[in-house]
Amino acid sequence: MSREIFITEADKQKLDKxxxxxxxxxxxxxxYLIHLQQELNRACVVLPQEIPGNVITMNSKVLLKNLDTEEEMTYxxxxxxxxxxxxxxxxxxxxIGTAILGYRENDILDWQVPGGIVRLKVEKLLYQPEAAGNFEL
Known part of the structure; x- marks a missing residue:
């Protein structure tokens, strides 16, 4: 079973378009469109002001860790x-963009790549526009 993900109403409207x-x-x-649409369909949609501060939204900066290799990457x-x-x-x-959208800090997710599945951990959300008071990105 997949973890619950969150998305802002504004991001959902832009992504649907x-x-x-x-x-x-x-x-x-x-x-890729089918997968993104599936993620949007299962997401809990909230107002930008109500999105938890630890959720990856559009224009968020995030530190991920590959649990197989211990490699860290920032996106x-x-x-x-x-x-x-x-x-x-x-x-x-x-x-990978579709895979991380809506997840929270400390969530672990499976990312399908040509060679199989990579397990990623959302180590830290370094910046989220909504948490910074920027609701227009």
Whole structure:
């Protein structure tokens, strides 16, 4: 059974619009859209002011730990237009982006990669826009 995830109402609206646009105009495979839609469908939707301060929302900066290798990585979860791997900004449409959306500090999640499943722990939420009072990102 999957853990409960949270998403702000504003993020859900933007992501629903993104999914619809990608379905209509995007190219390539749509598996990533199906997975993101499934995550949104199971998420607990709350107002931005009510999101717990330890939940990964859009534009959050997070420290993850690979439990198999002990490697730590820092990412900012962004919309596709803002993705930049050199700046550690990952798209919500990337498999790891979809995987971490809505999870909390200390949650452990399984990330499907071509070679199998990687177990990740959300070590620390370094920045969350809503916790910082920024509800417009």
């Amino acid at each position: 993104l999914i619809n646009t990608e379905r209509e105009f995007g190219i390539g495979g749509k598996e 900012v979860l962004v919309y596709p237009a803002d993705a930049d791997l050199e700046e550690d900004k990952i798209s919500v449409l990337a498999p």
